[in-house]
Amino acid sequence: MQLVTIDDVRAAATRIRGDVLRTPLIPAAWAGALWLKPENLQAIGAFKVRGAFNAIARLDPELRARGVVAYSSGNHAQAVAYAAARYGIAAHIVMPEETPRVKIDATRGHGAEVVLCGAGRREAVAAEVVERTGGVLVPPFDHPDIIAGQGTAGLEIAEDLPEVEHVFIPVSGGGLASGVGTAIRALCPGATVHGVEPELAGDTAESLRLGHRVDWSIEDRNRTIADGLRSQPSELTFAHLQRVLDDVITVTEDEIRRAVRDLAQRAHLVSEPSGAVAMAGYRRVAPAGPAVALVSGGNIETALLRDILAA
Amino acid sequence: MQLVTIDDVRAAATRIRGDVLRTPLIPAAWAGALWLKPENLQAIGAFKVRGAFNAIARLDPELRARGVVAYSSGNHAQAVAYAAARYGIAAHIVMPEETPRVKIDATRGHGAEVVLCGAGRREAVAAEVVERTGGVLVPPFDHPDIIAGQGTAGLEIAEDLPEVEHVFIPVSGGGLASGVGTAIRALCPGATVHGVEPELAGDTAESLRLGHRVDWSIEDRNRTIADGLRSQPSELTFAHLQRVLDDVITVTEDEIRRAVRDLAQRAHLVSEPSGAVAMAGYRRVAPAGPAVALVSGGNIETALLRDILAA
Numbered sequence: 001m002q003l004v005t006i007d008d009v010r011a012a013a014t015r016i017r018g019d020v021l022r023t024p025l026i027p028a029a030w031a032g033a034l035w036l037k038p039e040n041l042q043a044i045g046a047f048k049v050r051g052a053f054n055a056i057a058r059l060d061p062e063l064r065a066r067g068v069v070a071y072s073s074g075n076h077a078q079a080v081a082y083a084a085a086r087y088g089i090a091a092h093i094v095m096p097e098e099t100p101r102v103k104i105d106a107t108r109g110h111g112a113e114v115v116l117c118g119a120g121r122r123e124a125v126a127a128e129v130v131e132r133t134g135g136v137l138v139p140p141f142d143h144p145d146i147i148a149g150q151g152t153a154g155l156e157i158a159e160d161l162p163e164v165e166h167v168f169i170p171v172s173g174g175g176l177a178s179g180v181g182t183a184i185r186a187l188c189p190g191a192t193v194h195g196v197e198p199e200l201a202g203d204t205a206e207s208l209r210l211g212h213r214v215d216w217s218i219e220d221r222n223r224t225i226a227d228g229l230r231s232q233p234s235e236l237t238f239a240h241l242q243r244v245l246d247d248v249i250t251v252t253e254d255e256i257r258r259a260v261r262d263l264a265q266r267a268h269l270v271s272e273p274s275g276a277v278a279m280a281g282y283r284r285v286a287p288a289g290p291a292v293a294l295v296s297g298g299n300i301e302t303a304l305l306r307d308i309l310a311a
Numbered sequence: 312m313q314l315v316t317i318d319d320v321r322a323a324a325t326r327i328r329g330d331v332l333r334t335p336l337i338p339a340a341w342a343g344a345l346w347l348k349p350e351n352l353q354a355i356g357a358f359k360v361r362g363a364f365n366a367i368a369r370l371d372p373e374l375r376a377r378g379v380v381a382y383s384s385g386n387h388a389q390a391v392a393y394a395a396a397r398y399g400i401a402a403h404i405v406m407p408e409e410t411p412r413v414k415i416d417a418t419r420g421h422g423a424e425v426v427l428c429g430a431g432r433r434e435a436v437a438a439e440v441v442e443r444t445g446g447v448l449v450p451p452f453d454h455p456d457i458i459a460g461q462g463t464a465g466l467e468i469a470e471d472l473p474e475v476e477h478v479f480i481p482v483s484g485g486g487l488a489s490g491v492g493t494a495i496r497a498l499c500p501g502a503t504v505h506g507v508e509p510e511l512a513g514d515t516a517e518s519l520r521l522g523h524r525v526d527w528s529i530e531d532r533n534r535t536i537a538d539g540l541r542s543q544p545s546e547l548t549f550a551h552l553q554r555v556l557d558d559v560i561t562v563t564e565d566e567i568r569r570a571v572r573d574l575a576q577r578a579h580l581v582s583e584p585s586g587a588v589a590m591a592g593y594r595r596v597a598p599a600g601p602a603v604a605l606v607s608g609g610n611i612e613t614a615l616l617r618d619i620l621a622a
Contacts, residue, residue, distance in 0.1 A: 024335055026352050038352075040579040041337050264616075268351040268609030270579040298579030305575075306617050 001239050004144050006186035009151035009179060016053040016149060019086060023153075025160045025292060030266045033290045034282060035164075037157055038267075040275050040298030044110075046228075047153055047176060047296050048079035048140075054149030055138050056083050064089055067135040071122040073099040074228050075297055076140040081112035092133060094126045100301070141175030142234035151179025157292050158187035165289030168278040170296050171195040171204045171248060172229040174237030180294065181244025195241065195248035196281030198224035198256060203232050204241065205248035213238050225253055225304075228274030228297060251280040259283065260308045263295065272300040312550050315455050317497035320462035320490060327364040327460060330397060334464070336471045336603060341577045344601045345593060346475075348468060349578075351586050351609030355421075357539075358464055358487055358607050359390035359451075365460030366449050367394050375400060378446040382433040384410040385539050386608055387451040392423035403444060405437045411612070452486030453545035462490025468603050469498035476600030479589040481607050482506035482515045482559060483540040485548030491605065492555025506552065506559035507592030509535035509567060514543050515552065516559035524549050536564055536615075539585030539608060562591040570594065571619050574606060583611040 021042050025035035039047035056068060067090030070080040077093045084091035091112040095104060096119055104114055117125040130137050139146060157164060157180070167184050169177045181193045197205055200223040203216040213233065221230040233241060241248075251259075259276035263269045271279075275297035282293045332353050336346040350358035367379060378401030381391040388404045395402035402423040406415060407430055415425055428436040441448050450457060468475060468491070478495050480488045492504045508516055511534040514527040524544065532541040544552060552559075562570075570587035574580045582590075586608035593604045 021335060021337060024332060024352075026332060027354055029354065041335075041349075043338055043340065045579055264581050265613060268356055268581040270575050270581060302576060302620050306620050309613050309617050 001236065003240055003243065004147045004151065004179065004182050006183060008144065008148040009155055009183050012054040012148040013152040013155050015057045016050060016152060019053045019083070020049050022156060025157065026267060028267055031262070031282070032286065033288070035161060035292045036267055036269065037153060037292055037294045038269055039153060039294060039296050040269060040271055044075065044078040044082050045297055045299045046075035046079065047150060048075045049082060050152050051146035051149035051175060052076070052079040052083040052138060055143060055145040056087055058145045059136055063136055067091060067133055068138050069126055069129045069133065069135040070094070070138045070140070071126040072140055073103065075299060077103065077107045078110060080138050081107045081110035085111045090135065092129045092135060094122045094129060096122060141173030141231070142236055146175050147179045147237065147240065149179065150176040151183045153294060154180030154183030155187070158183055161290060161292060162188060163290055164188055164191050164292050166192050166194060166285065166287045166291035168194045168196055168281045168291065168293040170229055170274060170277045170294070171197050171241070173231035174204065174233035174241050176296065177245060178237045178240030182240065185244050192246045193244055194281055194285065195245045196277045197248055197250050198226045198229055198277060199250040199252050200224040201226065201229050202250040205250050207233070207238065208242065208245065208248055226256055226274040226277055228272065229277065249281040249284055251277055251284055255280040255283065257308050257311065261311060264309060269295060270298045270300065270305065271295050272297045312547065314551055314554065315458045315462065315490065315493050317494060319455065319459040320466055320494050323365040323459040324463040324466050326368045327361060327463060330364045330394070331360050333467060336468065337578060339578055342573070342593070343597065344599070346472060346601070346603045347578055347580065348464060348603055348605045349580055350464060351580060351582050351606050355386065355389040355393050356608055356610045357386035357390065358461060359386045360393060361463050362457035362460035362486060363387070363390040363394040363449060366454060366456040367398055369456045370447055374447055378402060378444055379449050380437055380440050380444065380446040381405070381449045381451070382437040383451055384414065386610060388414065388418045389421060391449050392418045392421035396422045401444070401446065403440045403446060405433045405440060407433060452484030452542070453547055457486050458490045458548065458551065460490065461487040462494045464605060465491030465494030466498070469494055472601060472603060473499060474601055475499055475502050475603050477503050477505060477596065477598045477602035479505045479507055479592045479602065479604040481540055481585060481588045481605070482508050482552070483585070484542035485515065485544035485552050487607060488556060489548045489551030493551065496555050503557045504555055505592055505596065506556045507588045508559055508561050509537045509540055509588060510561040510563050511535040512537065512540050513561040516561050518544070518549065519553065519556065519559055537567055537585040537588055539583065540588065560592040560595055562588055562595055566591040566594065568619050568622065571611070572622060575620060580606055581609045581611065581616065582606050583608045
């Protein structure tokens with residue numbers, strides 16, 4: 001299997017420059033020798049714009065003109081809608097009927113056409129939409145262009161803190177961890193790359209331990225508050241993760257909530273639970289050397305944020 | 312009177328590089344052609360580190376070794392304590408007895424010695440501490456080195472968005488607005504520089520209208536929720552403001568609360584009320600061209616943040 005290389009990540013960085021925010025590393029001395037990479041400050045509130053812009057930029061212009069299709073109930077939906085709008089092309093986003101209204105409206109707000117579908121039907125419906133519109137499917141993680149795009153965050157970490165010794169990255173479908181891990185492995189070979197998962201959706205930790213992908217039921221994975229971390233790696237991302245991760249740490253729901261609270265109170269960053277797990281993983285390991293935790297997103301319901309801040 | 316020049320601001324930028332975060336401009340397309348300058352992400356949660364580092368860096372090393380003294384119940388206290396710690400020198404911070412415990416602890420947390428004093432006595436007590444310790448007073452705004460230091464935020468705005476047409480800056484003692492205004496006037500002469508004040512502490516708006524400083528009682532100024540904007544310009548900062556501001560907009564308490572809410576929900580930034588007034592001013596003016604609102608700080612009590620988010 002062909003894996004994404006650091007050259008692919010560098011090419012992606014050149015391609016998406018001007019379209020995504022180059023986030024700084026924010027010192028978080030209150031937590032140790034820690035820096036935060038605040039991807040929650042991206043236009044749609046999550047790192048997903050990196051992969052979406054790279055994938056769309058890579059399309060043949062004639063093909064691209066037919067528009068793009070994606071299925072997602074979360075940040076990938078908004079990222080593809082946002083990137084498509086910037087390119088002036090149509091976007092059809094397939095979302096489950098039970099998706100919160102606010103996320104459907106946000107996706108429409110970027111000019112995308114939302115196609116609602118029944119539970120478990122989104123991939124099938126997306127295929128129908130591709131058939132009907134001639135648009136190109138932009139997958140959430142299972143594609144080299146997506147992995148390379150997400151990896152640009154790792155390139156920036158290596159540029160800004162070359163002496164980094166520990167990097168903490170959330171793992172779900174594994175696109176972000178694959179890309180960032182690839183960049184860190186290449187540019188900071190001495191650094192340890194930690195994936196972080198909720199204990200309640202710890203399929204990747206188990207899969208890496210066993211050396212092959214295991215399947216956790218969606219009912220199990222849905223137990224975690226970290227709603228952006230309920231996917232599982234594909235064959236492609238799993239092959240990357242086996243190569244670029246040193247370990248996968250799992251964190252409890254309480255640790256995730258505490259991380260959301262600390263990020264708000266100490267770092268002045270609003271994070272969603274999925275966006276705070278890397279911070280929680282840093283706390284768990286508590287390494288001595290310079291470390292980076294990637295804050296992957298900030299799209300949290302206000303009621304949940306208030307609840308977490310009440311503790 | 313000698314005013315701070317763009318060369319002073321440039322020199323300050325060189326001096327403090329490496330000590331303060333170079334904050335990016337964050338696109339806030341949800342609010343229009345707006346970019347946010349998130350100074351709430353600085354180490355102590357506010358822009359004040361810029362002036363503090365510049366002032367301390369400028370001291371003669373022999374003098375500096377005697378330590379520094381400051382009076383403040385707010386972000387300046389922590390900024391001076393933090394900068395002094397980085398320089399490895401002593402810091403004495405005079406704080407009113409009624410200062411919230413959490414702020415006293417945070418200041419001590421940076422290694423400073425906190426000297427508590429009665430209401431209205433802080434300048435006198437600070438003078439005593441200077442006399443006793445031989446330390447140097449670092450004033451919160453009434454000094455060219457402080458103004459030049461705060462102005463580095465304006466230099467960065469001009470570098471990152473040279474086509475900016477409107478800049479919104481909170482005004483209290485006026486150090487930040489003086490410095491940022493100086494940089495914008497010099498580098499983006501076509502831009503309009505708006506100071507923003509709470510209506511309930513609108514002394515500078517009135518002073519500029521009348522052409523001379525007016526004094527509002529501290530009881531009046533204390534009415535606003537924006538506890539960092541209750542100071543009044545000095546002769547030095549007022550002279551700068553007369554020269555570099557195009558106007559001062561006043562905003563209501565409700566507008567300030569809405570801005571705190573929007574910054575959390577849409578920009579994923581935790582701001583304190585004082586830190587959100589520039590955003591509120593932007594909303595009030597609603598200009599068409601590219602605009603920047605400076606988010607000056609994020610040190611808000613959690614209970615207040617929860618209350619504002621409940622609306």
